[in-house]
Amino acid sequence: MTVLPFSPVLADDAEDSPLRSVSTAVAVLDCFAAEPELGATKVAARLGIAKSTACRMLAALAAGGLLERSGSGRYRLGLRLFEYGQLAVDRLLLREVAMPVLGELRETVRETVQLGVAVGTDVLYLERLETAGAGLRFRTDYHRNPAHSSSIGRVLAASDRELTLAILERGLERRTPFTVVDPQRWRRTLVQTREQGYATCRDEYDLGWSSIAAPILSGNERSGRRAVAAVSVVGSTSRMLGPRKPAVVQGVRRAAERITSALGRAGA
Amino acid sequence: MTVLPFSPVLADDAEDSPLRSVSTAVAVLDCFAAEPELGATKVAARLGIAKSTACRMLAALAAGGLLERSGSGRYRLGLRLFEYGQLAVDRLLLREVAMPVLGELRETVRETVQLGVAVGTDVLYLERLETAGAGLRFRTDYHRNPAHSSSIGRVLAASDRELTLAILERGLERRTPFTVVDPQRWRRTLVQTREQGYATCRDEYDLGWSSIAAPILSGNERSGRRAVAAVSVVGSTSRMLGPRKPAVVQGVRRAAERITSALGRAGA
DNA sequence: AGCAACCGTTCCGGCTTCCGGAACGGTTGG
């Protein structure tokens, strides 16, 4: 059981590691992140390998269950990956201690609550608890957001200089008219986040939807406490940033603090 | 977007396919299904390969993000698998059309609702919606059950002769004093399931917990309609099989029928 | 404290096994 996920390098093109065929196989898997179904020809073209090689790779991955054959001879991600993925996230101490707190937070605020970590310059959502009353948008798609236009991403960047620089280097992509794309303004939001202990995100990703996030800290006092994850509440902008805002802010901060201390007790 | 997952062969030891190193890499991943953290030595021993080979495999998989390094030099499943897994399940048409129905079912019965498919002789849960009031057991662990002691498994086996035989061949393992382990009796539960159109499971997996499931059908009339998945409601035995049982049964059956017809409309 | 056992990693030679081009059968569409 581990406290926290190691932040992996993103899709490294410089495949200098040995086990060339395994690296290729991983690259083949990566092709399916962008497109749901692919055939041998397209995979070969995308990776610059021979068609026969791609075909063998696909067959081998399908034999292992990581890919599955789609009716028309094409392939798609296999359910075994779903199993592995569930196992991976279940074994995170962070998620384990966070779950009950997230459940209570959802009851308190009656909105969708999320738990996210940074992966590269994105936010990866480890958990999302929906609330039936609150618009009921079963958005199971999107497990990842660009960090700059997310309250969780803002909280994480506020305590991680490297992440801040990486996000700025990648560029602040505009999603809505309200997305903060000016580097100076964006840095000021980080300052504000540090000062007030939480971050907000108003209509910056989806129009009409806003979120409030607070950091989960880890690490002992000597090595410096760092935000390793964050809790957020997301809902319609009027509910999030209207009169109920103080209550939501308090709920999110309390939840994050409780997870932080639970993590400290359990995880060394 | 696919209607249904292809039922994959389980951890095949007869790795006669080409791409030996890729097959080995998949086998390495499989090692982590049983144990959360493994080192090169243990992986090598478990697979009967050289330690150096195991080490290279682990390094290559970690370079691709499928594994991550745990502090003490050991490895564990990586978060990239979580991402892939989420993508895999999101792209299932089945899950997409089922989600809103499951949400409404949860509201109606106020219990935990599940969506499951057969993988080998197990039931794999694609979705599980918890209800706050109902005991609030955030059981995120267990994505798989033996099919014989699950109401979903019973529903699926009832319409799939091959699955029935596979389950019997594997053996009916006892989990509780109430688990049906006698093959004759178990087959009778299948007959009953077929007759009444739903399956029940009373204290057979966890004492005090029971479930009711109904089948989701697919395939046109000519090729024969087959149960490709099932919906279930799980809760304390008194709530499931007491006075509220008729209401739960009706809710589950209605939900399964709605998903079946939605699947028919959307998925050819 | 010192030693030993263990683990993850690296190095290197021999050879297994993989890569790529071309050909094959099936399907689609003009």
Next chain:
DNA sequence: CCAACCGTTCCGGAAGCCGGAACGGTTGCT
């Protein structure tokens, strides 16, 4: 009916992998 396309198979050459042994670091027992 033919042509274009796709997934798959075959084959030779050679590239990359496997396994044994040695290396540095840590752990744990004496």
